Amino acid sequence: MIASTGPYFQDAISTLISLLTLFSFLAVTVLSLVWLERKALGRLQLRLGPTRTGPFGLLQPIADAVKLVLKEDIVPNEAEKVIFWVAPIIVVISAFMLWVTIPLTPSIVVQNLENMGLFYVGAVGVIGILGLVLAGWGSANKYGVIGGLRAAAQLISYEIPLIMVFVSIAIVTQTFNLVEIVNLQSPVPFILVLPLGFVLFFVSGLAEVGRTPFDIYFAESEIVGGPFVEYSGAHWAVFFLSEYINTFAIATLTVLLFLGGWSGPFLPSIVWLLIKIYAVILLIFWIRGTLPRLRIDQLMAFAWKVMVPLSFYLVVCCSIYVFYGLPWWALTVMSIFGLGVVGVIIYQYITAPARKVAEVRERLRLLQMSQEE
Amino acid sequence: METFVNDWMAVTLSVLVGAGAILGLFIASFVFSAKRKSKIKLTTYECGIPSEGFTWANINFRFYIFGILFLIFDVEAVFLFPWALIFVEQNNLGNPLPFYAMMMFLLILLFAILYGWRKGVFEWQK
Incomplete structure (x- = not known):
């Protein structure tokens, strides 16, 4: 009977079921992340974090969710009602x-877009920016518009290094298939192989999800x-x-593209993947608890003067590596060379005022000594 | 053909499932949430004082420049994605031209970046 309703009907039903499972998995993950972030940030700031709701405050995110549903949903009179209402849905x-296409193991994936x-990941990730701009614009608030x-400005600037890292991985692996990319590792x-790619991807990923130090827009x-x-x-x-x-998506992609995905000894693959993902997420929370916020001019200068040239350097390195068939460590050497050169330049740039002050002080000291004589 | 249909069906269904779940959340909120509207509550927030002037005015010109820059580099990315797989394939067939062509293109782009840098396009304030 099912077969008579069309060739794709069964596929559609199974996809729908896996999508619903995925959504509930993501909802549970978000609850765990909220708890983990509050606890980790609390410990980093010598606080306890949530303790009252449930053991170790484990029920805190559920209490938060219930509170948010019970709160009044205000649409200001001045706002562009339709834009205001639709923007969060787009995001x-x-x-x-x-x-849809991010695999948790070779078999646990809704539809691996081979x-x-x-x-697809690069293309769909950008749509969220539209929602944020619409949200700011539609709420008719000066802070919102700014x-x-x-x-x-921030998200489109950091999108380019991200896309370039995708391109260089595609050049090295010769495929867009995420499962295949993990298997090749x-x-x-x-x-x-690509330490430079990892740094570029992680930093621009932090900027894409607006984590501190890149949270200037909210x-x-x-x-x-x-x-x-x-x-x-x-x-x-x-x-x-x-x-x-x-x-969670950025942490997962970091693990899939750079940290070997689900491969690891002894434990089942999904456990390895989750261990690696949560390690990356804890690193993100640690960075949030440690670094101050970047100013907007520093942010844009860093994107266009450091990240974009470095990402193009990475693409050129990868294509040369594939074209001339060099051994894999050649790519590592080129990556570390690029990172080193940029690191030295940034260090010189940051310490320039301090060195100037030291130089002036030294000259003053010499002057005083000669006067005393 | 079958893969194509299944791929795009999954993408379309994901949009529907996402929208459905969010609409469910909104409906739950509409049913359960407090509703005590007042005139003051629905005014625009501006640090506790009445909102002054026109909201959508005087936006820094820099935002447009970075928008245009992004367009240039995004077109570049559109070139690079198919090229990433094609140039190796072509080289194996004995045609190294795509590789050199893209290197020339990237060189021209490098000059563009350096020119823009000298002109101060990447500075937030001059």
Whole structure:
């Protein structure tokens, strides 16, 4: 009977079931991330974090979710109602669409897009920016407009290094299939082959999900939440949800593309993948607890003067490596060379004022000594 | 053909499932949430004082320049994605031209970046 309704009907039903499973998995993951972030940040700042709700405060994210649903959902009179209402949906749908092709193991994946997985991830990830700009613009609030435009400027600038890292991985592996990319890493994970790619991907990934030090577009102490300033209740909860889904996606992609994915000894592959993902996420939280926020001019200068040239250098290195058939460590050497040169230049640039001061002090000291004589 | 249909069906269904779940959340919130509207509550937030002036005015021109820059580099990325797989294939067939062509293109782009850098396009403030 099912077969008579069409050739794709059964496929559609099974895809639908796996998508619903995926959504519940992501919801549970977001709850765990919220708890982990509050606990980790608390410990980093010598606080306890949540302790009252359940053992170790484990029920805190559930209490938060219930609170957000019960809160009043305010749409300001001045706001462009339709844009204001639709913007969070765009953000969360783009965050969810990414997960169609991200594999957790070779078999646990909704639909592995074999011909375009990496390209699809790069393409769909950008749609969220539109939602943020619309949210800022539609809420008719000055902080919102500034925050939305800052989000646009920051996210599109850091999108380019991200895309270039995707391109260089495609050049090295000669495929867009994410499962295939992970399988190719079984002897040597790509973090050893492309250290530069890992650094570029991780930094621009942090910027893409707006994690500190790249959270200028919703900086609470400056523009009081940027695009989210007028949102409350369920609409705000949706932004929150998509932010955590995106953080989890960036951590997962880092693991899949650079840390060998699900491969590892003894334990089952899904356990290895989750261990690696949570290690990367803890690194992200650690960075949030340690670094101060970048100013907008520093942010844009860093994107266009450091990240973009370095990412093009990486693409050229990878294509030369494939074209001339060099051994894999040649790529490592080129990567580390690029990182080293840029590191030295940045160090010189940052310490220039201090060296100037020391030089002037030294000259003054010599002058005083000669006068005393 | 079958892979093509299944791939895009999964993508379309993911949009529907995402939208459905979010609409479910909104409906739950609509049913359960507090609703005590007041005139003051629905005004625009501006640090506790009444909102002044026109909201969508005086936006820094720099945002547009970075938008245009992004367009240039995004077109570049569109070139690079198919090239990433094609140039190796062509080279194996004895045609190294795509590799050299893209290197020339990247060299021209490098000059563009350096020119823009000298002109101060990447500076937030001059």
